[in-house]
Amino acid sequence: MPGKQRGSTFSQLRLCLCFLMYCWVLADPVCGYFLKNCTIRGNLSDPSNMKVLCYNRNLEVIPIAIPRKVSNLDLAMNKVSKIEKLDFKGLSNLKILNMPRTQISQVENGALGYLEALQVLGLAHNRLTTLSDYLFQGLANLSLLHLDNNLIATISSSSFQTLSSLKTVNLTKNNLYNMKEVQPIVQLPHLQELYIGSNRFTSFQSQEISNTSIELRLLDLSRNPLGVFRITADVLPYLEVLDIAYCGQLGRMEWDVLNRSFLSNVNRLNLSGIEMSFKRMGMVLQTVNSSLVHLRMQDLLNGSRLKVKAVQISPILQDSHNSFFSTIKSPTCVFQDLKELWILKLGSNKILTLNDAFMNGLHKLETLNLAGNKLSSIRKGEFKSLTSLKTLLLYDNQIASMEDGAFEGLVNLTELNLDPPPFSHLTSLENLRIFSQRHKGLSHLPINFLEGLKSLLSFQAGSLNIKDLHRNTFIHTPRLWFLDISKNEFTALTPKLFRPIPRLNSLYLSKARIQSLDFLIAANLSRVTFLQVSKNDITVVNETVLQSLPALTYLDMQDNPFTCGCSDAWFVQWMESDNQTQVVGAGEFTCNYPADLKDTKLLDVELQFCTVDLGLYCYISTTCLVLLTLVASFAYHFLKWHVIFGYYLFLAFLYDTKQRNKLTPHGCQYDAFISYNAHDKPWVLRELLPELEGKQVWKLCLHHRDFQPGKRIIDNIMDGIYGSRKTICVISHRYLESEKLVKRRTYLSWPRAGEQTGVFWQQLRLALETKDDLISQPLGC
Known part of the structure; x- marks a missing residue:
C-alpha cells in the first residue's frame, strides 16, 4: 500500500507540473528569439520595442504563435484574404499593425476589437469595398489609419464613431463619390489630416461636410473630378495645407470662397494641373496670400507655351481658356503679395524666358523648381532678389547660354541642378572627385551627371549628403573600377544601380545610413575585392550577400549595430573559417541587440546551438538504427521465448491494472x-x-x-x-x-x-x- 501511495502521489505531481507548463506556454508561446514564418526584432525583455516581421511570407492566415506582448506587427505582402474574428485575440499590447498588399477583402466584425492599445493601422492596397458599422469597434486609441488604394465605395455612418483619438485618415484612390460619405470622419474631435484624393468626388461644398468649424489641418482633394470648390461658411479655420492639384472637369474648376478669411491659415497650396483664367487664379492666391509659404503650380498649361512677363504672347495662347497666363503682360504680380512664400514649384510649364520675374520680391523663398520647361538662357541678375534661396532646379530645360552673374544674389544656394551634363565633352577623363568642404553638397545627382565619361575609372562623391542615386546614374561609365560614395544619406540602394559597372573592384559605402546589404545580391559585383561599409546601421549579414561577392578579399564592417542571435550565427562562423576574406576589426564587433548582450563582443557570444550539422545528425541516426537492428536480431535469435513471455507478461500487467481500476x-x-x-x-x-x-x-x-x-x-x-x-x-x-x-x-x-x-x-x-x-x-x- 505505501508503494501504491507513492506512485499515485508522483503521478499527481507529474500531472500538475504538466498542467503548469501548458498554462505557461499559453501565456507566453514564444520564449526564444525566433518565430516560424516571422522574424522578431527588438528586446524580448522590453515588449514596448518588440517587432514581429511577417511580411512577404505567402501567409494565407494570421500566425497563431505571435508573442502576446508584441507592440509592432508587420504582415504586409501576404495572401490573407479574410481576417477572422479571433485572429488577433490576446494582442492587447499591439500598437502598430501593418497589413498593406495582403489581398484582404473581408474583416469580420469585432476582429479588431482585441487591439485596444492599437495606434496605427495600415490596410492600404487591399480589396476592401465597404466599411461596416462595427469594423473599428474597440480601437479607441487609434490615431493613424491607412485605407488608401482599396475599392471602398461605401462608408457606414457609424463605422468611425468609436475612433475618438483618430488624427489622420488616408482614403486616397478608392471609389468614393459622395462627400457626405466622409462627413462622419471630419466630425471626429481630434482629426487633423484627411487624404481623399483620387476618388470620384465631383464637388466640394462646405455645407456637405459640416455646419460648424472642424479641427482639420490638412485636406488632400487632388485628382478628383471636382467641378466646384465652394466654401460658404468658416468651417475650416485651422486648415494649413490644401491640395487640389489636377482637379476639375474637362480641365476646369470653379473656385468659390465667399470670404478671404475662410482660408487665412493656409500656408501650403498645390494648384498643379488646374486650368483657370488668370483672374480666377489671382483670386485664389489673394485668398491665401498672407500666410502662404509653399506654392506648387506645375503642369498648368496642358501643353501650351508661356513667357513669364513677356511683352508679346505667342499666338497659340490667344485662347483665354487654354492658358493661365494668356491675357496678361506681367504675371509676376501673381506672386507679389506672397511675402512668406518659401517653396515655389513651376515645373513642367514650358516657360520660355524668365526676364525679371525673380528680380524683386520673394525674399524668403528657399526652393524654386523650374525643371521641365523650355528655358534657353539665363541672363545676369535674374535671381538676384532670391537671397534666401537654397535649392534651384533647372534640369530638363534647353539652356544653351548663361551670362556672367547669372546666379548673382544666390548667397545661400546649396543645391543647383541644371543641364547640360557638365562633363559631356570629357570623354578621356579617368578620375573624378567631387566634395563639399561644408558638408552641404547636392542632395540629388542628375541622371545624366556622368554623361560622356566613358573612360572614367575612379569616381569619388563623398560627404555630399546625397539621398538617392537614380538606377541609370552609372550607365555612362562602364569602365568604372573605383567608387566612393561614403558619408551620404542613402539608407537603401537599388541593385540596378551597380549593374552597368560590372568591372567595379573597390566600393566605399561607409557612414551612409545603410540598413542592409541585400542590394548587393543582385548587383552583379562578382569582381569586387574591397568593400567598406563601416559606421552604418547594418544588424544582420545575409549569407547570400557574401556568396554574391566571390572575389572579396577585404571587408570593413566596423561600428555597425549587430544583432547577436542565430540570424548572425552563419556570419560569425564564416568570419572564423573563411581563408580568403580579411574582415577588418572582427574581434571588436559588438552586439547592439538584444539588451542583455549589448556591448558584448560578437565573437564571444555562444552561438553553437544555432548551427545545425546535418551530417552529424545523419551519422547519429544511422548508427542508432544499425545498433537497434543488431539488438533486435540478437534478441529474436537467442531470447525469442523470453521476449514472447515478457510481451504477454506486459499485457497481463496492463489487464491487471485495468481490472484494479474497476x-x-x-x-x-x-x-x-x-x-x-x-x-x-x-x-x-x-x-x-x-x-x-x-x-x-x-x-x-x-x-x-x-x-x-x-x-x-x-x-x-x-x-x-x-x-x-x-x-x-x-x-x-x-x-x-x-x-x-x-x-x-x-x-x-x-x-x-x-x-x-x-x-x-x-x-x-x-x-x-x-x-x-x-x-x-x-x-x-
Whole structure:
C-alpha cells in the first residue's frame, strides 16, 4: 500500500507540473528569439520595442504563435484574404499593425476589437469595398489609419464613431463619390489630416461636410473630378495645407470662397494641373496670400507655351481658356503679395524666358523648381532678389547660354541642378572627385551627371549628403573600377544601380545610413575585392550577400549595430573559417541587440546551438538504427521465448491494472475463487464446500454456480478472480501433469486415505484469514 501511495502521489505531481507548463506556454508561446514564418526584432525583455516581421511570407492566415506582448506587427505582402474574428485575440499590447498588399477583402466584425492599445493601422492596397458599422469597434486609441488604394465605395455612418483619438485618415484612390460619405470622419474631435484624393468626388461644398468649424489641418482633394470648390461658411479655420492639384472637369474648376478669411491659415497650396483664367487664379492666391509659404503650380498649361512677363504672347495662347497666363503682360504680380512664400514649384510649364520675374520680391523663398520647361538662357541678375534661396532646379530645360552673374544674389544656394551634363565633352577623363568642404553638397545627382565619361575609372562623391542615386546614374561609365560614395544619406540602394559597372573592384559605402546589404545580391559585383561599409546601421549579414561577392578579399564592417542571435550565427562562423576574406576589426564587433548582450563582443557570444550539422545528425541516426537492428536480431535469435513471455507478461500487467481500476470501494464480492478440474467436482461439493461455506462461513465463487449465463467464459473467470480476496486451486493429476509451477509457492496437500483432515482445514482457514499468501497471491482485492 505505501508503494501504491507513492506512485499515485508522483503521478499527481507529474500531472500538475504538466498542467503548469501548458498554462505557461499559453501565456507566453514564444520564449526564444525566433518565430516560424516571422522574424522578431527588438528586446524580448522590453515588449514596448518588440517587432514581429511577417511580411512577404505567402501567409494565407494570421500566425497563431505571435508573442502576446508584441507592440509592432508587420504582415504586409501576404495572401490573407479574410481576417477572422479571433485572429488577433490576446494582442492587447499591439500598437502598430501593418497589413498593406495582403489581398484582404473581408474583416469580420469585432476582429479588431482585441487591439485596444492599437495606434496605427495600415490596410492600404487591399480589396476592401465597404466599411461596416462595427469594423473599428474597440480601437479607441487609434490615431493613424491607412485605407488608401482599396475599392471602398461605401462608408457606414457609424463605422468611425468609436475612433475618438483618430488624427489622420488616408482614403486616397478608392471609389468614393459622395462627400457626405466622409462627413462622419471630419466630425471626429481630434482629426487633423484627411487624404481623399483620387476618388470620384465631383464637388466640394462646405455645407456637405459640416455646419460648424472642424479641427482639420490638412485636406488632400487632388485628382478628383471636382467641378466646384465652394466654401460658404468658416468651417475650416485651422486648415494649413490644401491640395487640389489636377482637379476639375474637362480641365476646369470653379473656385468659390465667399470670404478671404475662410482660408487665412493656409500656408501650403498645390494648384498643379488646374486650368483657370488668370483672374480666377489671382483670386485664389489673394485668398491665401498672407500666410502662404509653399506654392506648387506645375503642369498648368496642358501643353501650351508661356513667357513669364513677356511683352508679346505667342499666338497659340490667344485662347483665354487654354492658358493661365494668356491675357496678361506681367504675371509676376501673381506672386507679389506672397511675402512668406518659401517653396515655389513651376515645373513642367514650358516657360520660355524668365526676364525679371525673380528680380524683386520673394525674399524668403528657399526652393524654386523650374525643371521641365523650355528655358534657353539665363541672363545676369535674374535671381538676384532670391537671397534666401537654397535649392534651384533647372534640369530638363534647353539652356544653351548663361551670362556672367547669372546666379548673382544666390548667397545661400546649396543645391543647383541644371543641364547640360557638365562633363559631356570629357570623354578621356579617368578620375573624378567631387566634395563639399561644408558638408552641404547636392542632395540629388542628375541622371545624366556622368554623361560622356566613358573612360572614367575612379569616381569619388563623398560627404555630399546625397539621398538617392537614380538606377541609370552609372550607365555612362562602364569602365568604372573605383567608387566612393561614403558619408551620404542613402539608407537603401537599388541593385540596378551597380549593374552597368560590372568591372567595379573597390566600393566605399561607409557612414551612409545603410540598413542592409541585400542590394548587393543582385548587383552583379562578382569582381569586387574591397568593400567598406563601416559606421552604418547594418544588424544582420545575409549569407547570400557574401556568396554574391566571390572575389572579396577585404571587408570593413566596423561600428555597425549587430544583432547577436542565430540570424548572425552563419556570419560569425564564416568570419572564423573563411581563408580568403580579411574582415577588418572582427574581434571588436559588438552586439547592439538584444539588451542583455549589448556591448558584448560578437565573437564571444555562444552561438553553437544555432548551427545545425546535418551530417552529424545523419551519422547519429544511422548508427542508432544499425545498433537497434543488431539488438533486435540478437534478441529474436537467442531470447525469442523470453521476449514472447515478457510481451504477454506486459499485457497481463496492463489487464491487471485495468481490472484494479474497476474495483468498487466496498471490497470484494467473494472470499475465495475455487479453481478445479471438472473431474474433481465431486470432491469440491462433498468436502470443500461444506467445510468452508458450512462450518467456516466463507463465501466462495464456483463457476458452475456463480458464473453469469451468456457471458464469455474468460470474462466470468477473470471477474471471479478479481472479485475474490483469495484464489484456491484444487490441483489433481488431471489438473496438472507436473508440479513445476506449483512448487514456486507453498501449497496444502489433501490427506491420504485414513489420515485426519482437521489439520488440512485448519491450515486452509488460516490461509484465508491471513494477509500474506500461503496458497496464492491475491489478484483482486
